[in-house]
Amino acid sequence: xxxxxxxxxxxxxxxxxxxxxxxxxxxxxxxxxxxxxxxxxxxxxxxxxxxxxxxxxxxxxxxxxxxxxxxxxxxxxxxxxxxxxxxxxxxxxxxxxxxxxxxxxxxxxxxxxxxxxxxxxxxxxxxxxxxxxxxxxxxxxxxxxxxxxxxxxxxxxxxxxxxxxxxxxxxxxxxxxxxxxxxxxxxxxxxxxxxxxxxxxxxxxxxxxxxxxxxxxxxxxxxxxxxxxxxxxxxxxxxxxxxxxxxxxxxxxxxxxxxxxxxxxxxxxxxxxxxxxxxxxxxxxxxxxxxxxxxxxxxxxxxxxxxxxxxxxxxxxxxxxxxxxxxxxxxxxxxx
Amino acid sequence: xxxxxxxxxxxxxxxxxxxxxxxxxxxxxxxxxxxxxxxxxxxxxxxxxxxxxxxxxxxxxxxxxxxxxxxxxxxxxxxxxxxxxxxxxxxxxxxxxxxxxxxxxxxxxxxxxxxxxxxxxxxxxxxxxxxxxxxxxxxxxxxxxxxxxxxxxxxxxxxxxxxxxxxxxxxxxxxxxxxxxxxxxxxxxxxxxxxxxxxxxxxxxxxxxxxxxxxxxxxxxxxxxxxxxxxxxxxxxxxxxxxxxxxxxxxxxxxxxxxxxxxxxxxxxxxxxxxxxxxxxxxxxxxxxxxxxxxxxxxxxxxxxxxxxxxxxxxxxxxxx
Numbered sequence: 083x084x085x086x087x088x089x090x091x092x093x094x095x096x097x098x099x100x101x102x103x104x105x106x107x108x109x110x111x112x113x114x115x116x117x118x119x120x121x122x123x124x125x126x127x128x129x130x131x132x133x134x135x136x137x138x139x140x141x142x143x144x145x146x147x148x149x150x151x152x153x154x155x156x157x158x159x160x161x162x163x164x165x166x167x168x169x170x171x172x173x174x175x176x177x178x179x180x181x182x183x184x185x186x187x188x189x190x191x192x193x194x195x196x197x198x199x200x201x202x203x204x205x206x207x208x209x210x211x212x213x214x215x216x217x218x219x220x221x222x223x224x225x226x227x228x229x230x231x232x233x234x235x236x237x238x239x240x241x242x243x244x245x246x247x248x249x250x251x252x253x254x255x256x257x258x259x260x261x262x263x264x265x266x267x268x269x270x271x272x273x274x275x276x277x278x279x280x281x282x283x284x285x286x287x288x289x290x291x292x293x294x295x296x297x298x299x300x301x302x303x304x305x306x307x308x309x310x311x312x313x314x315x316x317x318x319x320x321x322x323x324x325x326x327x328x329x330x331x332x333x334x335x336x337x338x339x340x341x342x343x344x345x346x347x348x349x350x351x352x353x354x355x356x357x358x359x360x361x362x363x364x365x366x367x368x369x370x371x372x373x374x375x376x377x378x379x380x381x382x383x384x385x386x387x388x389x390x391x392x393x394x395x396x397x398x399x400x401x402x403x404x405x406x407x408x409x410x411x412x413x414x415x416x417x418x
Numbered sequence: 419x420x421x422x423x424x425x426x427x428x429x430x431x432x433x434x435x436x437x438x439x440x441x442x443x444x445x446x447x448x449x450x451x452x453x454x455x456x457x458x459x460x461x462x463x464x465x466x467x468x469x470x471x472x473x474x475x476x477x478x479x480x481x482x483x484x485x486x487x488x489x490x491x492x493x494x495x496x497x498x499x500x501x502x503x504x505x506x507x508x509x510x511x512x513x514x515x516x517x518x519x520x521x522x523x524x525x526x527x528x529x530x531x532x533x534x535x536x537x538x539x540x541x542x543x544x545x546x547x548x549x550x551x552x553x554x555x556x557x558x559x560x561x562x563x564x565x566x567x568x569x570x571x572x573x574x575x576x577x578x579x580x581x582x583x584x585x586x587x588x589x590x591x592x593x594x595x596x597x598x599x600x601x602x603x604x605x606x607x608x609x610x611x612x613x614x615x616x617x618x619x620x621x622x623x624x625x626x627x628x629x630x631x632x633x634x635x636x637x638x639x640x641x642x643x644x645x646x647x648x649x650x651x652x653x654x655x656x657x658x659x660x661x662x663x664x665x666x667x668x669x670x671x672x673x674x675x676x677x678x679x680x681x682x683x684x685x686x687x688x689x690x691x692x693x694x695x696x697x698x699x700x701x702x703x704x705x706x707x708x709x710x711x712x713x714x715x716x717x718x719x720x721x722x723x724x725x726x727x728x729x730x731x732x733x734x735x736x737x738x739x
Contacts, residue, residue, distance in 0.1 A: 097501075097502075098502065099500060099508070101499040101500060110500075110506055110508060113506045114506065117506075157504070157505055158504075174650035174651055174652070174674070174676070175504060175626050175650055175676055176626055176627075176628075177596070177597060177626050177627045177628070180597045180598050181597075182503055182511075182552065182553050182594065182597075183502070183503055183504060184503060184504035184626055185504065186504075352555060352556075352557075353498065353513055353555040353557060354555070354556075354557050388501070388502060389501065390501065391498045391499025391500060391501055391510075391511065392499055392500075393499055394498065394499065
């Protein structure tokens, strides 16, 4: 049984610019200057790392128990991996699920192979900035294959096997660097329910023998069509967006005791602030479902807060931190 | 046949980009900015005339982005901070905070002024109600449907005003329409309100989504022309429209607006010819994939010249003059 009922954390990408004149950081401007040759790559890297530090400072100030690097280096969840490893070229723009956000869809035009971790450097940098545990994240092997245009494997299982080996390389690198947990993004789990067996096999192959605890987070869609199989995933925790698909909360509650959960309760895609009563009711429900016996129970936003303007993202994460602390405080008093 | 046009925006010349920054800092008054917006519009209209474009756009020199521009002219909207749409591109995603209303026409004066610069038709340019809603935060309406239909009434009024001002072509962009295929009926219902009773040729631009999920239902969108992006996907999207038969006019995007590379005349000709294996020549207009505002002015001009030259060669070769 854990000492704390809940742990707060962010999932996904955080805003890369701080809409705050008192802070000099502006990664957008720095990137424009880099593109025009007005600053060096080293100067841009300094700005980027300053931004990672800024997002971690914000998370700590908001009371997040575990922090992330905010994926400040990533334009989207897939191209950092396509750029770092063999077998990909970057293709045309396409919409990122049901968002007004776009990514350049990678094209797989050769065997995909692990080359060098896309995330390790930022994980190490972030870990050096804080005593709090840092949650690194990677694109999941099933979604990595699904995000791309396949011009090399003709849709065969070999694509998913190679994708699993590639992501396995990322997980091993993080494990060797001392990461306790890693978040594996698998948004296509809920978008391609007919392929759940393939997804389970692919994720299993990636996480095998890596020695790192894994949180598989699904984003945006409903777990309903895969509710019977989702617990077959060989991961240590499963997380889902409980805003876009409110039924995900009940599905997560029904899982086995040995698997941790991550509940995306705060709407990362709306500036509307959550009703405190609704959040309290949800936390009560989770608490009464035996959360204290699960290995982990994270409360998070439903997705990355980069869908919001910076100020709204900070307000949202503060509300998240306050709501959980307040709830746990009341619970502690009642226990006493 | 094979009329040439553009989707909407052109890049702002350097002097205008600097002026907009100065205006936002209070270092340039609104009249000073307007004078430079008009200068840049005149330049883009002349450029389009010079290279032989058939249906012109005014180039949107007075607009930042296609949602915020309208949000700033409607009551009930607040404008928030920046959010990223892709790469290093950001926009101020507006917030619906109250009942929406249109105190004045939003685009008519600039349309009339632009049209007076040329004898060729200039398109009236609007953003559709579904996209306006989808690209806004909503803190007021009880449902997305309520917000979309409220916006539809407002945009209908603007379309009527543009038509009354003489617009023969009115484009109501709905790039978000493929975002949620389960909501396409709502987008269609809203567009029925927008184009109700309108005699002008209506166009709707859709891009960067999964067309397969909305085809053929999107043919029920009550506009005359669907303007679609194809070059971004190397024309592979065309196959989606082969069956069932496309029943509207189609504006075929043949220039990748997100690439610095200038297409060759040969490449664009091949793209046009490929589109003619799916659509009849009578159905087809030719244009870039999307607004060209993200390119440099020189890149945009070079791409447009290639597009016109390629179209003219195809027309000559196929005897479509």
